[in-house]
Amino acid sequence: xxKTAYKGVYVFVEQRENTIQSVSLELLGKARDLADALGxxxxxxxxxxxxxxxxGKLIAHGADVVLCADAPELxxxxxxxxxxxxxxxxxxxxxxxxxxGATTIGRDLGPRVSARIETGxxxxxxxxxxxxxxxxxxxRPAFGGNLMATIVCKxxxxxxxxxxSGVMRTLPEDGSRKGEVVKVTVAFNSSKFRxxxxxxxxxxKNLIDISEAKILISGGRGMANAEGFSKLTDLxxxxxxxxxxxxxxxxxxxxxxxxxxxxxxxxxxxxLYLAVGISGAIQHLAGMEESGYIVAINKDKNAPIFQVADLxxxxxxxxxxxxxxxxxxx
Numbered sequence: 001x002x003k004t005a006y007k008g009v010y011v012f013v014e015q016r017e018n019t020i021q022s023v024s025l026e027l028l029g030k031a032r033d034l035a036d037a038l039g040x041x042x043x044x045x046x047x048x049x050x051x052x053x054x055x056g057k058l059i060a061h062g063a064d065v066v067l068c069a070d071a072p073e074l075x076x077x078x079x080x081x082x083x084x085x086x087x088x089x090x091x092x093x094x095x096x097x098x099x100x101g102a103t104t105i106g107r108d109l110g111p112r113v114s115a116r117i118e119t120g121x122x123x124x125x126x127x128x129x130x131x132x133x134x135x136x137x138x139x140r141p142a143f144g145g146n147l148m149a150t151i152v153c154k155x156x157x158x159x160x161x162x163x164x165s166g167v168m169r170t171l172p173e174d175g176s177r178k179g180e181v182v183k184v185t186v187a188f189n190s191s192k193f194r195x196x197x198x199x200x201x202x203x204x205k206n207l208i209d210i211s212e213a214k215i216l217i218s219g220g221r222g223m224a225n226a227e228g229f230s231k232l233t234d235l236x237x238x239x240x241x242x243x244x245x246x247x248x249x250x251x252x253x254x255x256x257x258x259x260x261x262x263x264x265x266x267x268x269x270x271x272l273y274l275a276v277g278i279s280g281a282i283q284h285l286a287g288m289e290e291s292g293y294i295v296a297i298n299k300d301k302n303a304p305i306f307q308v309a310d311l312x313x314x315x316x317x318x319x320x321x322x323x324x325x326x327x328x329x330x
C-alpha cells in the first residue's frame with residue numbers, strides 16, 4: 001500500500017435536527033493539531049438536509065474544506081444512508097485519518113464504515129498524536145481501564161478512531177478563517193435501505209447534560225443512599241450545579257446512567273468538580289481528571305481521588321456536605 005496516496009485529517013460532523021454537536025467541534029480542534037503536525041488539511045464531512053447555511057461555523061472552528069452532502073436521505077440518521085455517504089467520500093478522497101465522535105450515532109457508524117473500507121477502528125480514544133514516522137498514535141483505556149494502550153494502524157488506511165465528548169478541546173471560533181465548501185452528491189443504493197425512521201419520541205428533561213455543566217457535584221459509594229443524594233441535591237440547588245455520579249451510585253439505582261462520569265459513563269471537564277464519597281477508581285478518574293478545579297471529600301485519607309484533587313477534605317462526607325450547604329446559604 002502506498003501510504004503517501006492518503007492525505008488529510010477528516011472529521012465526521014454529527015448534527016441532530018440540524019444542530020451541530022459539540023463533540024464534532026472538539027474533533028475539529030484536535031484535527032487541526034494533527035493536520036498541522038502533518039502539514040496537511042482538515043476536512044469536515046457534513047451530512048444532513050438543508051444544512052448548507054452552517055458550513056461557515058465548521059471553517060471558523062478549524063476546517064479547511066467542508067464536504068457537504070445535503071440530501072433528503074440524510075435528514076435523520078439511519079445507518080445505511082450515512083454509511084454509504086461516508087464510504088463514498090473516503091473512497092473518492094483517500095483520507096489518511098478519519099475521526100468520529102463516540103456518541104450513539106458514532107458508535108453505530110464507525111464500525112460499519114471501517115468494515116466496508118477494510119481498515120481498523122480504535123474506539124473511545126482519550127489521546128491522539130502523530131509519531132515521528134507520521135503514524136497516528138491512538139491511546140485508549142484497556143483491561144477495564146487499568147492501563148492505557150497506544151494503538152497504531154500500520155498496514156491500512158485510513159487510520160480511524162472514535163473519541164468521546166469532552167476529551168478534546170474546541171478551538172475558539174475564528175470568523176476570519178477562510179475555507180472551501182465542496183458539494184458532495186451521494187450515489188445512494190436505496191435497495192439496501194432496510195430501516196425507516198417512523199417517528200421520534202423525546203424524553204422530557206430539564207437537566208443540563210453533565211458534559212456541558214460548569215459545576216458538577218458527583219456522588220459515589222460513600223453517598224449511595226437516598227439520604228446522601230438528597231443532601232447532594234440540596235447543595236446543587238444552592239450552588240447552581242448539576243448532579244453526577246460514579247458507577248456505584250448508578251448501580252444502586254439512585255441516578256440515571258446518563259449522569260455517570262467515567263470510562264463507562266461520560267467524560268466531563270467542568271470548571272469545578274466536587275467528588276463526594278468517591279474513592280477514585282481509575283475508570284472514574286479517566287472521566288473527570290481534566291476538570292478545572294477538583295475538590296474531593298472522603299473519609300479515607302488514602303483514597304486515590306486525593307491524588308488528582310486540588311483540594312482534599314478528609315471526613316464524613318454527609319456531615320461536611322450539610323455544613324458546606326448551611327454556610328453557603330448564609
